[in-house]
Amino acid sequence: MSDQLIGGGWLQAASSSDAIFTVEQFEPDHEAMFDTARRFCDEQVWPLQAEIEAKKEGVMAGLMDQASELGLTMLDIPEAYDGLELPMPVSMRVLENTAREQSMMLSLMVQNGIGSLPVVLFGNEEQKQAWLPAFASGDKRGCYCLTEPGSGSDALAAASTAVLSDDGKQWILNGTKQFITNAGFADVGFVFAKVVGDVEGATGFSCFIVPLDTAGVTLGAEEDKLGIKGSSTRQVIMDKAQIPRANVLGQIGRGHVIAFNILNNGRYKLGGTALGSAKFAFDAALEYAQQRKQFGKQIADFGMIKRKTGQMVADIFAVESGIYRAVGDMDADSQSRGNDAAAKLASMQNYAMECSILKIAGSELLAGVADESLQMFGGYGFLEEYPAAKYVRDARIARIYEGTNEINRIVMPRTLLKKISSGEIELTVVEGDESITQMKNSFAVCFNAARSHYGDSKGFDRNQEVMANLADMMTAIYLAESATLRVAQMNNTKQVHADSVALVTLQSVAKVNQLAGELADHLQVEVPP
Ligand SMILES: Cc1cc2nc3c(=O)[nH]c(=O)nc-3n(C[C@H](O)[C@H](O)[C@H](O)COP(=O)(O)OP(=O)(O)OC[C@H]3O[C@@H](n4cnc5c(N)ncnc54)[C@H](O)[C@@H]3O)c2cc1C
Structure with a gap:
């Protein structure tokens, strides 16, 4: 299989601009x-x-x-x-x-x-x-019921239960699901609960199809939120709710496979939609800056405002490049496997690390752009009458759901560790003085040093600060490389794109050097300059 179709393959080899989707x-x-x-x-x-x-x-x-x-x-x-x-x-x-x-x-x-x-x-x-x-x-709508009051990030610790009725025909569900989006108008929930006792030789965390008009299912009140106020967010409460035995989704005891793979899908989509919101926030701020005059000049012409807009354009370009490269790779991978449900699933598993990168990159792009856009509106940005305030409020959730950004920073090195341990990926230092190669070399040295220090994923888990640095290095490298490859693929490169790549690469190198420097001290290893 080519490196392009191995999730994380870009870390071990130079990538080709022809191969990526833009x-x-x-x-x-x-x-x-x-x-x-x-x-x-x-x-x-x-x-x-x-x-x-x-x-x-x-x-x-x-x-x-x-x-x-x-x-x-x-x-x-x-x-x-x-x-x-x-x-x-x-x-x-x-x-x-x-x-x-x-x-x-x-x-x-x-x-x-x-x-x-x-x-x-x-x-x-x-x-x-x-x-x-x-x-x-659109005749029916669904919602995804994983989180509970006592289990958010630690989703597999869910307390909801499913017991088979005495006649073996029904599941009896009990428990409360928290923060369920679209619950207010959904017809059915995909509910995760633990099967109690042995059923057909299996037990434990499982997923059920629960029509929300089932007797014993009720909804909590709509939550009063900081942002995305118009979306429906409610508890789904099950009190001896009975559903047919056939309503198990997938296999009993394999609910974690469903939960994590559906989250991979949610993560890349969150990255892409956050990118979209960032563009809308940016457009609104730019339009305002071109109309608003102070000191006899459009504020868009002041150096510091230009620097903000330049940074936002470059960041949006880099995140867009990364998102569509990864989603294109996932699609190509799925097509190469036959593009049926099993193929789509396998490709999302293969690119789980990239899904986390996109989630972090998109949500943090949106946070930065929404905040700087509001700043460009000055005092008017603080008024609900203008769009910037709503963008800031609505943006905040993106760093929390679909796995908080902290959890996604843990997922990335853990996934890479598995791929290295299974021999799918090998990180080595390679010849080359281009910025991207140098960043990959720094990462390879740091990751291999962390691996020999901490051994297995439990060892990594005990050193979260190191994992966060490794995750941030991966994100910086992926975005800088994706933007570079995209420009190399373009026929008529506009100056703004070339400038964006130059800025993003420069800043990524500085960031990777800083993160690697911190790790070098911690892991007592020499990182290549
Ligand atoms: C508006 C909204 C819509 C949502 N929609 C849905 C939905 O449709 N379906 C659904 O199932 N859920 C949904 N959620 C739930 C969402 O996914 C959770 O809120 C999220 O996973 C975090 O869980 P928690 O809120 O319990 O926070 P906690 O897990 O308690 O986390 C609190 C803090 O601790 C940090 N933390 C936790 N564990 C670790 C760790 N191991 N290492 C480092 N830091 C850690 C977190 O990053 C966070 O900063 C929604 C939430 C909101 C607010």
């Missing part, structure tokens, strides 16, 4: 789809901001119906079940274009992701027939 490769009919999504959000959603924020009865559900009529809830449903089954980068770009109003974007992202993919990827034929055409048309 947004410049989208076809005109794809662009038409992106335009439909964007116009829907500009024309139908954005004007209803106040009603959305106030959670006016029926507004979000009505917009979801309109979105379904435009095909925006069938992006990843297989064609065999009336969906569009778009290539992953196309589906990602459609969602990115819905990200101006983030409550709407989240509702759509859940419907096209964690609220339907459990059946796409793990359902049996009967379950697929029962749910997927209805998800595609």
Whole structure:
């Protein structure tokens, strides 16, 4: 298998610009789809901001119906079940274009992701027939019920239980799920609970399809949130809720496989939609800066404002390059395996590390851009009347859900350690004086030193500060390399893109050097200059 189709393969070899997917490769009919999504959000959603924020009865559900009529809830449903089954980068770009109003974007992202993919990827034929055409048309909506009051990051510690009834025909579910997006208008939840006792030789953490109109299922009140106020976030409470025995999704005791793989999907989609929101926030700030005058000049012409906009343009370019490269690689990997449910699953597992990179990169890009955009609005940025305040409020959640950014920083080195231990990846120092090669060499030295110091993943886990540095080095290298390769692939490179790559590379080298320097002291190893 080529390094391109090994998740993390870019760390062990030079990557080729020909091999990566970039947004410049989208076809005109794809662009038409992106335009439909964007116009829907500009024309139908954005004007209803106040009603959305106030959670006016029926507004979000009505917009979801309109979105379904435009095909925006069938992006990843297989064609065999009336969906569009778009290539992953196309589906990602459609969602990115819905990200101006983030409550709407989240509702759509859940419907096209964690609220339907459990059946796409793990359902049996009967379950697929029962749910997927209805998800595609928007007749039914799903939600993903993993988190509990006592178990968030430590999701497998869930206390919810599933007991088989005495006659063996029903599961009896008890427990409370916390923070469930779209619960307020969903028809079904994918609920994770622990099977009590031995059932067909299996037990433990499992996933169940729970229609929300089941007797014994109730919802908590809508949460009063800092941002994305228009999205539905409620508890799903199960008190002796009985569902048919056939409603187990996948295998009993294998719920963790569903939970973690669905999260991988959620992570890359969060990265891409955060990128979209960052672009909208940036556009609003730039437009304002070109109109607002102080000291007789447009504020956009002041050096410090130019530096902010230049930095934002470069960061957006780098994150966009990384996101579509990884999603393109995942798609190519899935296609090479036959592109069925098992292939899609295998490709998401293969690129789990990149999914975490995209989640961190997208959410932290959005945090920075939303904050600097508000700064460009000055005092008006602090007023709800202008868009910047809402972008800042709405952006904050992105660093928390789909695995907090701390958890994702743990996932990355852990996953790489597994790939190295299994022989799939080997990190070595290679010849070359280009910046990207030098950063990879520093990383290889640091990671190998950490491995010989700490041995296994338990040893790594006891040294989280080291893991965080390694994760941040990986993210910096991946984004800088992706931007560099993208520009190399472009026919007519615009100056702004060349400048973006130069800036991002320079800053990445400085960052990687600093992180490696800290690790060198800690691990008592010499890092190549
Ligand atoms: C608006 C919203 C929508 C959501 N939607 C859904 C949904 O649809 N379905 C669903 O199942 N869940 C959903 N969630 C839940 C979300 O995924 C969790 O909030 C998140 O995983 C964190 O869990 P927690 O809130 O319990 O925080 P905790 O796990 O208690 O974490 C608290 C802090 O400790 C840190 N921390 C925890 N463990 C470690 C560790 N090992 N090392 C270092 N730091 C650590 C965390 O990074 C965090 O900073 C949603 C949450 C919100 C707020």
